[in-house]
Amino acid sequence: DAKTTQPTSMDCAEGRAANLPCNHSTISGNEYVYWYRQIHSQGPQYIIHGLKNNETNEMASLIITEDRKSSTLILPHATLRDTAVYYCIVRPTDSWGKFQFGAGTQVVVTP
């Protein structure tokens, strides 16, 4: 069963910030939120992950609500190369290798 809910698709203007929402209302206290993206027919690319605190790296920022039931991935300045399917994954801590990918959000960045 999917543990996350994401919109099916989103459009974003080039140069603007892209805010990708994810609901994970059944998340457990020690489960991480991971984000990957997959450009058409390529392997998924790791973006960022977090537990409770907001996180930022060179690719994106991850904002996790205080109750941890939802999060938002922010691409600060979207480019055409950011067009991809973005996956939000809740990572269980009780086993290895259990990245359960859902359908993700198809993000299209337009000029």
Place this chain on the structure above:
Amino acid sequence: ETGVTQTPRHLVMGMTNKKSLKCEQHLGHNAMYWYKQSAKKPLELMFVYNFKEQTENNSVPSRFSPECPNSSHLFLHLHTLQPEDSALYLCASSRRPPSGPPSGTDTQYFGPGTRLTVL
């Protein structure tokens, strides 16, 4: 080369052929994975290797046979495949500590995939 590489990138084979997919990671990781991604479906985990030992097989048919000779290389041997096995096959790797419980932070890094077509 850096990261995770996969060869070949594209493969077309008949149902009676035997072929192998190769994955190599240059990240110093000790766990490797095979995933399958069929058209319009989510990624499905197939096999997991931890320190060269297979730790997970998600009910994959025996016509798929994995091999992990060392922590840097992973193979997927294919024989007597069916057209429905046509898919993108992805390899991934991660770093796990040698002992202790899972922590949920072993980030997986993926290769570019092999696009397999079975005729």
